[in-house]
Amino acid sequence: MAKQYATVNQKLCVSCGACQNICPKEAISVWRGCYAESVPEACVGCGLCAKVCPANAITLTAREVSA
Secondary structure: OOOEEEEEOOOOOOOOOHHHHHOOOOOEEEEOOOEEEEOOOOOOOOOHHHHHOOOOOEEEEEOOOOO
C-alpha cells in the first residue's frame, strides 16, 4: 500500500474534474458536480491529481502505520 493518499479540501475544490481525469486508479471523482472526493483505499499516492488541481485543493496525506 502507498505511504500516502490524496485528500481533497472541499472548500477549495472548484469541481473542474481535472483530478478525476488524470487519476490512473479512478481513486478520485467529482461528487454530484459539487466537489472532488478521494477513495484512500484505491489511491496509490502518485500525486498527479494534486499537480493538476488549479485550486490547490488536493494534498497528499501520510497513511498511519499500524504496529
